[in-house]
Amino acid sequence: MKITTFSRLAAMLAVLGLSIPAFAEDDATLFMSRANARIAKAMRFQNRWDGPTTGVKISQKRNVILIGSDLHDPSQSSIASGVKEAAQTAGWNLMTIDCWGSTSRHAEAFSRALALNPDGIVVAGIDTAAIGKELAAAAKKKIPVVGWHASPKPGPAAGLFANVNTDPKEAAQIAALLGVVESKGKSGIVIFTDSSNVYAMAKSNEIVSIIKQCQTCSLLAVEDLPLADAPKKMPDVLAALVKRFGKKWTQTIASSDQYLDLMATPAASATLAGNSPQAISAGDGSELSYRRIRDKNLQIGTVPEPFQMQGWQLLDELNRAIAGEKPSGYENQSYLVTASNISYHGGAKNNFDPDNGYRAEYKKIWMK
Incomplete structure (x- = not known):
C-alpha cells in the first residue's frame, strides 16, 4: 500500500520522463462555466461519422x-x-x-x-x-x-x-471536470493510478493538472496501486484512506474502471459505509461500470472507448x-457516459458502440 502526495507524484513522474503541466490560476466562476461547457460537449451524441472516407481497397486475403x-x-x-x-x-x-x-x-x-x-x-x-x-x-x-x-x-x-x-489526456480532463462540476467545486479527491503503466500515468498526470486549477477543490492523495496487485491490496488501501481522510474524501477519480470494480465489492462497501465517495473513471467503459452508473451505485461517470x-x-x-x-x-473523440445519456450508443448493451455507421463506412473504403 502506498499513498502518494502531489509532490511525491511529481518526483515519480520525473523518473518516468513525464511532467505535470503548468496550470493557470483562473476565476472560480469562469472555471466552472468552462467545465460545464466541456462536460456538455463530451456528452453529445456521436451519430455522425467523422473518420476516414477514403483509403485502400481490399484485394486479397491476408x-x-x-x-x-x-x-x-x-x-x-x-x-x-x-x-x-x-x-x-x-x-x-x-x-x-x-x-x-x-x-x-x-x-x-x-x-x-x-x-x-x-x-x-x-x-x-x-x-x-x-x-x-x-x-x-x-x-x-x-x-x-x-x-x-x-x-x-x-x-x-x-x-x-x-x-x-482515445487520447488519455482528453479522457482524464473530462473525468476530472465531471468531478469538479458534480461537487460544485467542493470535492476532496483521491486518484487511483498505476505507475507501471505509462498510459495510466498520462491520465493521472492530467487529472492532477485539472484538479489543481479548481481553487476550491482538495487533492487529497494519488494512490499508486498497480492493477496487477489491486485485488489483494485494495481492502487495506481503502481502510487507510478512510482512516486518513474520513468525510473529507468525497470523490474518487480512477484511471481505469477496474479500480472501481474493486471498490464496489461488498467488503469494500462495508469499509466505505458512511463515507461513500462518488466515483468517476477516465476509462474504459466496462460492462460493470455501465451497470453501476445505471443503478446509481458508487459510480457516476466513465469515459469509455469504442x-x-x-x-x-x-x-x-x-x-x-x-x-x-x-x-x-x-482519432475518435472522448465521450462521457453518465446516468442521463447511458441509454444511447450501445448503452442498452452496457458498452460504447457509436451509432455513426462506422461499419458501413469502412466497408465503403474496403470493398470494390
Missing part, C-alpha cells in the same frame, strides 16, 4: 496476428472481438496470441508471431518500450505492426505504423500499412 497482453481483460477481449469482426468482413485470416497478463511473455509472443511470417501484426495493451527489439525485427522483415494502447498518444509511434486509442469501432480501425490501419500508404490519422 494473414494477420493479434497479440494481447491479456485477452481475458474485458477491454482487450472487446478489441479482439472488433478486430475479428472486421477481419471476417475483409475475408482475412486472424490468429490470436494471449500473454495471459504476464509482461515476461510479450517479447516471446511477438517473436513467435514473427516466425509465422504474417502479413501484419496487431499488439493490444503491450507497451512499445517493452518490445523494441522485436519491433525492429518486424521492420526488417517488412511486417507492419499497429497497436492499441501500445503508446500514450494516438497515431504513429516508435515501431508502430499507427497506435489506436472498442468494437477501434477494432475496425486497427484492421483498416493495417490494410493501409500493407499497401504502403499513410495512416488514416483518425
Whole structure:
C-alpha cells in the first residue's frame, strides 16, 4: 500500500520522463462555466461519422496476428472481438496470441508471431518500450505492426505504423471536470493510478493538472496501486484512506474502471459505509461500470472507448500499412457516459458502440 502526495507524484513522474503541466490560476466562476461547457460537449451524441472516407481497397486475403497482453481483460477481449469482426468482413485470416497478463511473455509472443511470417501484426495493451527489439525485427522483415494502447498518444509511434486509442489526456480532463462540476467545486479527491503503466500515468498526470486549477477543490492523495496487485491490496488501501481522510474524501477519480470494480465489492462497501465517495473513471467503459452508473451505485461517470469501432480501425490501419500508404490519422473523440445519456450508443448493451455507421463506412473504403 502506498499513498502518494502531489509532490511525491511529481518526483515519480520525473523518473518516468513525464511532467505535470503548468496550470493557470483562473476565476472560480469562469472555471466552472468552462467545465460545464466541456462536460456538455463530451456528452453529445456521436451519430455522425467523422473518420476516414477514403483509403485502400481490399484485394486479397491476408494473414494477420493479434497479440494481447491479456485477452481475458474485458477491454482487450472487446478489441479482439472488433478486430475479428472486421477481419471476417475483409475475408482475412486472424490468429490470436494471449500473454495471459504476464509482461515476461510479450517479447516471446511477438517473436513467435514473427516466425509465422504474417502479413501484419496487431499488439493490444503491450507497451512499445517493452518490445523494441522485436519491433525492429518486424521492420526488417517488412511486417507492419499497429497497436492499441501500445503508446500514450494516438497515431504513429516508435515501431508502430499507427497506435489506436482515445487520447488519455482528453479522457482524464473530462473525468476530472465531471468531478469538479458534480461537487460544485467542493470535492476532496483521491486518484487511483498505476505507475507501471505509462498510459495510466498520462491520465493521472492530467487529472492532477485539472484538479489543481479548481481553487476550491482538495487533492487529497494519488494512490499508486498497480492493477496487477489491486485485488489483494485494495481492502487495506481503502481502510487507510478512510482512516486518513474520513468525510473529507468525497470523490474518487480512477484511471481505469477496474479500480472501481474493486471498490464496489461488498467488503469494500462495508469499509466505505458512511463515507461513500462518488466515483468517476477516465476509462474504459466496462460492462460493470455501465451497470453501476445505471443503478446509481458508487459510480457516476466513465469515459469509455469504442472498442468494437477501434477494432475496425486497427484492421483498416493495417490494410493501409500493407499497401504502403499513410495512416488514416483518425482519432475518435472522448465521450462521457453518465446516468442521463447511458441509454444511447450501445448503452442498452452496457458498452460504447457509436451509432455513426462506422461499419458501413469502412466497408465503403474496403470493398470494390
